[in-house]
Amino acid sequence: MTARVLFLSEGSSDQGLVAHVEGIAADLGTQVTVSAPDLRWLRSSVGHSVADKLRTARELGATYDLAVVQRDADRGSPDIRKAEIAEAVSETWPDLRHVPVVPVRMLEAWLLLDEQALREVAGNPRGRIPLELPKAAAVERIADPKQRLKDTLAKASGCKGRRLAELQQRFPRNRHRLLDLLDRHGSVSEVPSWQAFVADLSAALRGL
Incomplete structure (x- = not known):
């Protein structure tokens, strides 16, 4: 069986997480097909809330076994964000299993740990300036x-x-590249919010 996964991100530049969803599934020996529609491109009236995105994705008519929903914690509690996501799913698509992805405070925190990736994306892979x-x-x-x-x-x-x-103007593109290069078995695997993402997704995939 190939599990059909819907990925909804906070922003289009976060869609680099799709490859990591696929990688985590592969580690478990689970086959997945991940759909990450750019809903604002498909329908300009889509709101920014999780409920708006879920509602629009459902109206497009596809069926899914699992939704992976990313929302940064920002300055709030991760538990509050997870509760918001759960409430949105219950309201708009109650029979859809879901996994919350809640970086603390922002997804950028996950990208600050790999020195060589940072130097490469910055265009100076042999640089020696201390990055602290x-x-x-x-x-x-x-x-x-x-x-x-x-x-x-x-x-x-x-x-x-x-x-x-x-x-600086290329920051969105560079951020996306860093997300592509993120080693899920590297330093980020020690970050609690990443660990929660991997654990929650792994449990959901095993339960399908």
């Missing part, structure tokens, strides 16, 4: 992981002036 990266145990306590990631890429690049400005 956080430890996995502390990365979830960074107040603004997105800004920290921007600053780290800038430092890793060694760029100044116009070249630095061009690098």
Whole structure:
């Protein structure tokens, strides 16, 4: 059996998580087909809430065995976000099993741990400027992981002036690339919110 999985992300740049959903399934020996529709492209009136996205995905008519729903914790509690996701599923698609993905505070925190990936994406793979990266145990306590990631890429690049400005403009693309390069068995595997994602998804896939 091939499990049909719906992936709903907070933003389009988070869809790089699809490959990790597929990788976790492969580790379990489970075959999955993951659909990650860009709902705003399909229908401009789609709202930003989880319920809006689920409702629109259901209206498109496809059937799924599992939904994986990503929503950053931001400055709130991960449990609050998980409850919001569960309520949205119950309201709009009550018979659909789901897995919440709640990075703390933002998904960017997961991308701050791999020095070589950061240097490569910054365009300076042989750079030697110290990046002062956080430890996995502390990365979830960074107040603004997105800004920290921007600053780290800038430092890793060694760029100044116009070249630095061009690098900053490419941040969404560079962030997506870092998500592609994320080693799920590397330092991120020590981060509690990542561990929760892997555990919840693994349990759901085994239960299908």
